[in-house]
Amino acid sequence: MTHASKKHVGKWWTRRLPLEESEEVAFVGDVFYYSGWGNLPGHLYLTSKRLFFLPAPVRLIAPRRVWDLSAIQEVGVEKWRWRWTHLIPAKSWYVCTNGVRHYFGSLGRETPDWPKLIQHATGLQGVNTNG
Numbered sequence: 001m002t003h004a005s006k007k008h009v010g011k012w013w014t015r016r017l018p019l020e021e022s023e024e025v026a027f028v029g030d031v032f033y034y035s036g037w038g039n040l041p042g043h044l045y046l047t048s049k050r051l052f053f054l055p056a057p058v059r060l061i062a063p064r065r066v067w068d069l070s071a072i073q074e075v076g077v078e079k080w081r082w083r084w085t086h087l088i089p090a091k092s093w094y095v096c097t098n099g100v101r102h103y104f105g106s107l108g109r110e111t112p113d114w115p116k117l118i119q120h121a122t123g124l125q126g127v128n129t130n131g
Contacts, residue, residue: 010045017054022048023050026047026117027112030107031114032090032107033053034104040055040063041058043056046114051072065102067095069118072095073098075124076094078094090105090106091107093106
C-alpha cells in the first residue's frame with residue numbers, strides 16, 4: 001500500500017518527499033520507470049502541482065524523480081510497443097519534459113489510464129500515440 005499525506009508523499013524516510021503548502025495528492029499508483037538503472041518498480045504520485053516517481057523500497061539505490069506539471073510538454077502512449085518488465089508485458093507510455101521522454105510501464109487491466117490523468121492535470125490537448 002502506498003502512502004500519501006498532506007505533508008509528504010512516499011513510504012519510509014528514504015523514499016519520502018515533502019509537498020508544498022497548497023499541494024494536494026490527486027492520484028497514486030504502481031508503475032515501472034524505465035531508466036539507465038533498468039526497469040524500476042515504484043509508485044507514481046500525481047499532485048495538483050507535480051508528478052513524483054518514488055522507487056519501491058526493494059531497490060536500495062534508485063533515483064527519485066519529480067516533474068512540475070507546467071514542465072510537461074507532451075504525454076504519449078506507445079500503442080504498438082510493449083516492454084517486458086520482469087517477464088511480464090507492460091503497456092508503455094511517457095511524459096516529455098524539456099525535450100526528454102521519461103518512459104513508464106503500467107501493468108494489469110485495473111491500472112488507471114495514467115496518460116489521460118496527466119493530460120487532464122496539465123491541461124494538454126491530447127495524448128499522442130504512435131499508431
